[in-house]
Amino acid sequence: MKKILFTGGGGAGSEFVAKKWNDKYSMYFADANVESISPSIPDTRKISIPMANSSNFIEEILAVCTERKIDILVPGVDEELSLISENNNKSGWPEIMVPQKFFVDIMLDKYQCFEELRNNDFVIPKTYLLKDAYKLDFPIIVKPRSGRGSRGVVTLNNLSQIDAYLSLYGGDYDDYIAQELIQGQEYTVFVSANKEGKLCAVIPIKVELKKGITILAEIDFVPEIYEYISRFQSFFQAQSIYNFQCILTNDRVVMPFEVNPRISTTFCLAISTGFDPIESFDLCDIDIPTFFPEKKISLRRDWINFIN
Numbered sequence: 040m041k042k043i044l045f046t047g048g049g050g051a052g053s054e055f056v057a058k059k060w061n062d063k064y065s066m067y068f069a070d071a072n073v074e075s076i077s078p079s080i081p082d083t084r085k086i087s088i089p090m091a092n093s094s095n096f097i098e099e100i101l102a103v104c105t106e107r108k109i110d111i112l113v114p115g116v117d118e119e120l121s122l123i124s125e126n127n128n129k130s131g132w133p134e135i136m137v138p139q140k141f142f143v144d145i146m147l148d149k150y151q152c153f154e155e156l157r158n159n160d161f162v163i164p165k166t167y168l169l170k171d172a173y174k175l176d177f178p179i180i181v182k183p184r185s186g187r188g189s190r191g192v193v194t195l196n197n198l199s200q201i202d203a204y205l206s207l208y209g210g211d212y213d214d215y216i217a218q219e220l221i222q223g224q225e226y227t228v229f230v231s232a233n234k235e236g237k238l239c240a241v242i243p244i245k246v247e248l249k250k251g252i253t254i255l256a257e258i259d260f261v262p263e264i265y266e267y268i269s270r271f272q273s274f275f276q277a278q279s280i281y282n283f284q285c286i287l288t289n290d291r292v293v294m295p296f297e298v299n300p301r302i303s304t305t306f307c308l309a310i311s312t313g314f315d316p317i318e319s320f321d322l323c324d325i326d327i328p329t330f331f332p333e334k335k336i337s338l339r340r341d342w343i344n345f346i347n
Contacts, residue, residue, distance in 0.1 A: 040065050042108055043317070044133075046088065046100075047115030049075030051252050051340060052307035057084070059310055064317070067107060069100075078345045091118035101132065109133045111317060115302050117147060117187045136320065138277040138300045146281070146298040150184050150216050156295070159274060162267075164219040164294050169205075172217035173198060180218045180296075183208070187299070189251050194220065218296065223288040226261065227253060229309035230268055230283055231316040231330075236276035239319040240330035241265050242309045244338075252304045257337040258312065265331070267293040280306075280316050308338045 041064050045053065048068025054077040057066055068076050069086040076085045086103055089096045100123065104112060113136045114123045124140040126132045137143065146152050153166040167174055169181060172195075181204055182192040191208050195201060195217075205212070224245060231240040243264045248255035268283055282303040285295045310316075312332045319327075 041110040041317070043067070043111045043113060044069060044086070044104060044107065044109045045113045045115060046070070046119055048080075048085065049073075050115055051304040052302075053077055054079050055307035056310065059307070063315075067103075067109070069103065091116060091122060097122055097126070101126075104133050105131070111136060113137075113302060117185070117299070117301065120147065120301055134320075136279045136302075136317070138279050138281055142275055142277045142281075143300045146300045148184055149182065149297065152298060153216070153218075161271070162292060162294065164221050164296060166216055166218045168213055169201065169215040169217050170212035172201060175217055175219055178220050180220050181215055182218070183210075183215055184213075189249070191215075221286045221288060221294045221296070223286040223294070225249070226259075226264060226285050226287055227256070227303060227305050228264060228268060228283040228285065229303070229305065230272065230277075230281050231314070231319055232272060232276075232278055232280075233320055233322055234278055236272070236278055238269060238272045238329050239322075239327070240309075240314050240316065241268050242312060242314070242330075242332050244305050244308055252340075253338065254340045255338065256305060256308060258308065258332045258335055260331055261287060263287065263291050263293050267295075279320060305338065308336065311336050 043064050044067045046069045049070040049072055053068050057080050067084050067086055068080055069088045070076055071088060071090045073085050073087040089099050111134045114120055120137055120143045124137045124143045127135050145155055150168060153163055156163045165175055178194050178196045181195050193204060227244050227246055229242040232238055243259055243261050244256045245259040246253055246256050280302050282299040284297040285293050287293055314330045
């Protein structure tokens, strides 16, 4: 039985992953705040690790992997991705389920991401650095160039609100992007590819309710999303797993607004289909068709209170 280490183990999806794959993999869940990991996961499967900005972060991650004889490392925290991806295919490290460093670094910088897409003729929302927000029609979306979840993502109705936004969140104009506000249905899309960059799975998830993380959602296969991601993947040749977030407009135009080069909290819904990205990652010599979900499986998150 392969041993898997998930970082960001305090995320909302860990409880289901631990339960779903319990008989298939030997899993460990690591987090800088080990108390945030679900009480349903045994303490023997929880590991405390340093924050990604700690000087000993990589050293400690490797030590954990060596001590526990980890076969597969699955990083789940943005701040860890670039550091960990540098060790892809290095001696002494387990197999790492993260895209190549060039892809990670581009996607973690939202401005660079959209410049890359624009320069290669992908359909995207108009996107500028915050200092050029005047080029857009208001209302607009403003968000940090780097960051995760919904932190700092705000709708601004006019130019005069920009200074107030900067006063609230700090930083400079170049630390934020201004983006055209697109109307439509939000989707978060699980994308899996093998070691050679072959597309293995596209699982679009329709977001019904979101509060920082997805609360209500349903798998909903959309041909237009598959076509966009097929071209996206063909261009970047990313390995492993990433999360593609987009709006499907009323005219059925796919408009991406963020790409996370890691698993997301809806990873649990993706694997509920029966698809296994761990197995697919190593299947390079077999011609297997891209996986599409056949059923509309839904996700609903509720709070559970643990009182000791």
